[in-house]
Amino acid sequence: MNNNIDISIIVPLYNEEEVFSLLIERLTNVIDSCKFNCEVILVNDGSSDDTAQLIEGICKKNPRFTGVLLSRNHGHQLAVTAGMAHVRGKKGAMIIDGDLQDPPELVKEFYELLNDGYDVIYAIRKNRKESLLKRIAYKYYYRLQKRISSFNIPIDSGDFSMLSRRVVDAMNAMPEQSRYLRGMRAWVGYKQIGYEYDRDERQEGESKYGWRKLFELAFNGIFNFSDFPVRMIAKVGLVTILLSICYLLYILFRKVFFGDVPEGFTATIAAIILFSGVQLLSLGLIGEYVLRIYNQVRNRPLYVVDKLIQEGIEKADNN
Ligand code: UDP
Numbered sequence: 429m430n431n432n433i434d435i436s437i438i439v440p441l442y443n444e445e446e447v448f449s450l451l452i453e454r455l456t457n458v459i460d461s462c463k464f465n466c467e468v469i470l471v472n473d474g475s476s477d478d479t480a481q482l483i484e485g486i487c488k489k490n491p492r493f494t495g496v497l498l499s500r501n502h503g504h505q506l507a508v509t510a511g512m513a514h515v516r517g518k519k520g521a522m523i524i525d526g527d528l529q530d531p532p533e534l535v536k537e538f539y540e541l542l543n544d545g546y547d548v549i550y551a552i553r554k555n556r557k558e559s560l561l562k563r564i565a566y567k568y569y570y571r572l573q574k575r576i577s578s579f580n581i582p583i584d585s586g587d588f589s590m591l592s593r594r595v596v597d598a599m600n601a602m603p604e605q606s607r608y609l610r611g612m613r614a615w616v617g618y619k620q621i622g623y624e625y626d627r628d629e630r631q632e633g634e635s636k637y638g639w640r641k642l643f644e645l646a647f648n649g650i651f652n653f654s655d656f657p658v659r660m661i662a663k664v665g666l667v668t669i670l671l672s673i674c675y676l677l678y679i680l681f682r683k684v685f686f687g688d689v690p691e692g693f694t695a696t697i698a699a700i701i702l703f704s705g706v707q708l709l710s711l712g713l714i715g716e717y718v719l720r721i722y723n724q725v726r727n728r729p730l731y732v733v734d735k736l737i738q739e740g741i742e743k744a745d746n747n
Pocket residue numbers: 439440441442443444473501502503504507524525526527529630634635636637
């Protein structure tokens with residue numbers, strides 16, 4: 429088949445029958461008015477309503493729509509991952525939410541930035557329309573993550589983004605099981621730029637991200653991209669040992685010079701505080717091995733090469 433698709437727009441959908449017709453209308457208008465060629469990849473994430481049938485319907489009617497129907501609900505991140513595996517766009521892909529919180533019309537602006545040489549254009553939410561509690565949670569979570577992650581993950585940006593073809597390929601080549609796409613996207617590197625936008629309200633239906641799913645996502649973001657929690661154990665252990673040694677010296681000093689420490693107290697307290705420090709430190713050391721095993725089995729590529737210049741010729745290096 430002759431593939432002349434430039435951009436694939438990936439839309440994960442979980443029980444979105446209420447917003448579906450509006451979504452298709454907006455998407456159709458966008459792709460019809462673009463000067464470049466777009467396909468839309470609709471991923472049904474095991475919906476229990478009529479979303480799957482609606483997707484089949486539109487895909488049979490309009491060849492610019494592709495449907496990827498998952499066997500059950502696998503969660504948003506995996507739904508997008510499934511969409512990414514089917515990208516045919518030669519220039520790259522755009523990821524948007526199905527509830528129209530992310531305006532699909534931005535594909536044009538993003539595409540221009542892609543042509544300006546950016547590999548990742550990630551949308552930054554200027555303001556949010558979620559509940560106050562969620563807004564506070566998001567705000568501090570992203571700031572915490574930025575502080576403790578091993579490399580720079582931009583704050584206040586979700587999965588709404590455009591990715592160049594080579595970024596899509598690089599992310600598809602990362603075999604990790606628990607996927608935190610906005611972290612993986614940052615990990616790949618290349619030239620990345622933020623694009624500020626006002627996040628709209630969900631057009632129809634209710635958020636499919638309850639607190640449980642949000643926490644799962646947050647944990648993936650922290651444990652997949654930060655060594656901080658494990659390394660913290662050993663540090664706390666070391667500090668405990670140092671402090672307890674100081675305290676013991678102080679008690680010994682009082683016992684010898686003032687004699688006001690009760691019999692048996694020194695040995696008991698020594699056993700408790702010193703050994704809890706030693707235990708924490710040992711746990712931290714084991715943690716360090718676990719961390720290394722984790723890094724090894726996650727099997728990420730070690731690095732991504734941007735350019736290779738060989739015999740005076742610039743080559744793209746995609747191995
Ligand atoms: N979604 C999905 N699988 C899920 C949960 C959500 O594919 O298990 C989709 C959902 O249909 C929507 C997008 O992911 O298109 C974002 O979800 P939602 O709008 O509920 O999240 P929020 O905007 O509240 O964070």
